[in-house]
Amino acid sequence: MPLPGEFALIARHFRPLAEDVPGALALADDAALLDAPPGRTLVLAADAMVAGVHFLPDDPPDTIGRKLLRVNLSDLAAMGAEPLGYLMTTALPQDMTPEWLDEFARGLKEDQRAYGCGLLGGDTVSTPGPLTLSLTVVGTVAPGRALTRAGAREGDAVWVSGTIGDGALGLLALTDRLPGVAQAHRDALADRYRLPRPRLALGRRLFGVATSCLDVSDGLVQDLGHLCRAAGLSADIDADAVPLSEAARASAASDPALLARCLTGGDDYELVFTASETTVGTLERLSAETNVPLARIGRMTSAGETEVRALRDGAALALGETGWSHVR
Amino acid sequence: MPLPGEFALIARHFRPLAEDVPGALALADDAALLDAPPGRTLVLAADAMVAGVHFLPDDPPDTIGRKLLRVNLSDLAAMGAEPLGYLMTTALPQDMTPEWLDEFARGLKEDQRAYGCGLLGGDTVSTPGPLTLSLTVVGTVAPGRALTRAGAREGDAVWVSGTIGDGALGLLALTDRLPGVAQAHRDALADRYRLPRPRLALGRRLFGVATSCLDVSDGLVQDLGHLCRAAGLSADIDADAVPLSEAARASAASDPALLARCLTGGDDYELVFTASETTVGTLERLSAETNVPLARIGRMTSAGETEVRALRDGAALALGETGWSHVR
Numbered sequence: 145m146p147l148p149g150e151f152a153l154i155a156r157h158f159r160p161l162a163e164d165v166p167g168a169l170a171l172a173d174d175a176a177l178l179d180a181p182p183g184r185t186l187v188l189a190a191d192a193m194v195a196g197v198h199f200l201p202d203d204p205p206d207t208i209g210r211k212l213l214r215v216n217l218s219d220l221a222a223m224g225a226e227p228l229g230y231l232m233t234t235a236l237p238q239d240m241t242p243e244w245l246d247e248f249a250r251g252l253k254e255d256q257r258a259y260g261c262g263l264l265g266g267d268t269v270s271t272p273g274p275l276t277l278s279l280t281v282v283g284t285v286a287p288g289r290a291l292t293r294a295g296a297r298e299g300d301a302v303w304v305s306g307t308i309g310d311g312a313l314g315l316l317a318l319t320d321r322l323p324g325v326a327q328a329h330r331d332a333l334a335d336r337y338r339l340p341r342p343r344l345a346l347g348r349r350l351f352g353v354a355t356s357c358l359d360v361s362d363g364l365v366q367d368l369g370h371l372c373r374a375a376g377l378s379a380d381i382d383a384d385a386v387p388l389s390e391a392a393r394a395s396a397a398s399d400p401a402l403l404a405r406c407l408t409g410g411d412d413y414e415l416v417f418t419a420s421e422t423t424v425g426t427l428e429r430l431s432a433e434t435n436v437p438l439a440r441i442g443r444m445t446s447a448g449e450t451e452v453r454a455l456r457d458g459a460a461l462a463l464g465e466t467g468w469s470h471v472r
Numbered sequence: 473m474p475l476p477g478e479f480a481l482i483a484r485h486f487r488p489l490a491e492d493v494p495g496a497l498a499l500a501d502d503a504a505l506l507d508a509p510p511g512r513t514l515v516l517a518a519d520a521m522v523a524g525v526h527f528l529p530d531d532p533p534d535t536i537g538r539k540l541l542r543v544n545l546s547d548l549a550a551m552g553a554e555p556l557g558y559l560m561t562t563a564l565p566q567d568m569t570p571e572w573l574d575e576f577a578r579g580l581k582e583d584q585r586a587y588g589c590g591l592l593g594g595d596t597v598s599t600p601g602p603l604t605l606s607l608t609v610v611g612t613v614a615p616g617r618a619l620t621r622a623g624a625r626e627g628d629a630v631w632v633s634g635t636i637g638d639g640a641l642g643l644l645a646l647t648d649r650l651p652g653v654a655q656a657h658r659d660a661l662a663d664r665y666r667l668p669r670p671r672l673a674l675g676r677r678l679f680g681v682a683t684s685c686l687d688v689s690d691g692l693v694q695d696l697g698h699l700c701r702a703a704g705l706s707a708d709i710d711a712d713a714v715p716l717s718e719a720a721r722a723s724a725a726s727d728p729a730l731l732a733r734c735l736t737g738g739d740d741y742e743l744v745f746t747a748s749e750t751t752v753g754t755l756e757r758l759s760a761e762t763n764v765p766l767a768r769i770g771r772m773t774s775a776g777e778t779e780v781r782a783l784r785d786g787a788a789l790a791l792g793e794t795g796w797s798h799v800r
Contacts, residue, residue: 169620172621172698172702173551173620173621173686174517174546174547174548174550174551174621174686174687175515175516175517175547175548175550175551175553175609175611176515176516176517177513177514177515177551177613177618178513178514178515178516179513179514179615180508180514182510185505185506185507186505186506186507186508186514187503187504187505187506188503188504188506188559188592188593188608188610189502189503189504189559189593190559190560190561190593190594190595190606190608191561191595192561192562192563192595192597192604192606193597194563194597194598194599194600194601194604196600197597197598197599197600198597218502219502219503220502220503222502222503223501223502223503223505225503231516231517231518231608232518233518233519233520233606234520235520235522235604264516265516265517265518266518267518267519267520267606269520269521269522269525269526270522270525271522271525271601271602271604272522272524272525272601272602273522273599273600273601273602273604274599274600274601276520276522276563276599276601276604278518278520278561278595278606280516280518280559280608281503282516283503285505287507290505292497292501293500293501293502294500358501358502359502370500374500
């Protein structure tokens with residue numbers, strides 16, 4: 145079925161995403177109106193995704209919409225913010241179909257309900273190139289209570305949420321580069337690649353506990369490196385303390401080089417943060433209350449350059465590439 | 473010169489655009505923080521532009537950045553809003569150079585100064601396709617004072633700012649499709665295509681005067697049609713009253729078919745609005761005070777379907793295509 149014109153397309157696929165959002169003006173006007181909750185600071189983030197770069201062209205379209213929204217929500221989580229709404233621009237290739245867009249929008253609608261935010265506005269254009277998506281998320285935080293990447297202190301513990309490496313291994317699984325791993329594990333990893341779990345509930349409880357925080361989007365070593373540089377410190381992490389899923393452990397058992405991939409790959413969308421050693425009890429309680437596993441994986445130190453060292457039995461692992469750069 | 477990695481690229485080209493924007497956190501964090509002015513409603517718009525679709529790949533890079541910002545500012549103007557800041561995502565093709573990005577950012581920096589808004593955040597990725605840009609602008613308006621496209625009343629006059637058709641003719645000039653027109657005129661039209669003038673000063677004075685308003689981005693006839701449908705009315709416009717620049721008049725003299733192109737082409741970024749006939753004096757004063765020419769080009773009527781009729785000597789002009797759709 146051919147794609148309808150711009151206005152019919154917006155009416156069919158995107159207007160339903162704005163129907164419970166009064167300030168979206170049914171996507172009919174030039175801009176959206178938003179009365180921010182009084183006494184809150186706005187938190188704004190934007191991420192772009194390109195087919196073949198940030199997702200696989202044949203990923204299920206509902207997961208592509210949801211991933212687009214979730215990577216942005218993960219940015220809010222890392223600041224301790226709560227979502228309000230989002231704007232989205234889509235550059236659609238020539239072979240786009242209404243059926244694809246139906247599924248894409250269905251995924252977004254599900255996640256809007258799950259995360260409590262609606263479509264405020266955007267733009268739909270055509271492109272001779274690959275599908276290119278951009279989303280700006282709007283959230284809020286109490287004034288002065290945003291988490292940032294700066295603030296780690298010497299001796300702070302380094303923590304991560306959930307498990308690390310599943311997203312990077314999921315991409316390998318989806319591109320037939322995990323031959324020795326059982327199908328059920330490959331499916332679990334693929335799911336993590338396609339559907340990040342933004343840690344919003346955890347993020348908004350970390351103010352006053354975490355001294356610095358970031359979401360792991362470009363690889364644990366690289367993102368923890370950002371916390372190091374912002375603090376002028378180094379981090380020593382215990383490679384064996386980095387939490388791996390059962391599927392990731394099975395993968396690393398089949399090929400030990402995959403452990404390095406877990407530490408340096410991207411697409412985790414877990415939180416990495418630093419916190420005083422005195423907060424262990426608080427963090428254990430937070431973990432139980434939010435139902436998000438937390439693992440203490442290392443310590444901030446003033447030794448050496450501002451860098452991340454992954455240690456096993458006291459020796460530094462050679463990690464090769466240290467993370468994913470979005471530009472060559 | 474090859475492109476630096478993502479972080480070096482952001483530091484060199486984009487961080488200077490955020491240096492006077494405290495909440496941008498030097499583009500180093502996951503999201504930006506913004507304390508909206510108390511008692512104001514936020515106004516949010518997003519537009520995407522693709523090389524070869526919305527601008528010419530060999531347009532001067534500084535004009536591409538400025539056009540990207542200005543088409544979004546034009547959306548704010550149409551709502552009567554004032555700019556606060558913006559987020560931008562860029563998908564950069566393989567052959568992108570630092571020199572190109574220097575010029576692109578220089579144009580944005582100039583316009584940031586001119587329009588009073590800074591870069592809050594965004595994302596930079598690579599693409600195997602054409603340069604693809606997306607910008608989300610954040611503005612504010614006094615509560616309840618946003619202009620919208622709905623509200624025109626029967627008998628209201630239809631007004632436009634500036635001149636109409638220059639953008640569409642400018643694209644023709646830049647693609648060697650205005651052979652009979654003098655170079656100086658072609659240059660003037662090309663400038664209008666590349667550098668829209670968002671009518672912010674006018675837009676924020678129109679509340680209480682205009683009954684409905686939109687910016688002309690997809691062609692006068694199509695955009696005025698949106699005001700008609702939102703009101704359940706038609707519009708009769710006097711083709712000879714539509715204000716044309718000297719360059720557009722010279723073009724139409726060389727080829728009368730170009731008049732229809734002026735009425736239906738895109739890229740004007742002027743305001744089209746409706747207002748009671750009793751406001752003529754107010755609008756003349758506003759025009760003088762904002763130094764923006766205003767022209768009364770027609771009238772809203774309940775006759776016929778909700779459509780736009782362009783009349784000359786009482787007969788309807790055949791306009792062919794009625795506007796620019798961003799999707800085939």
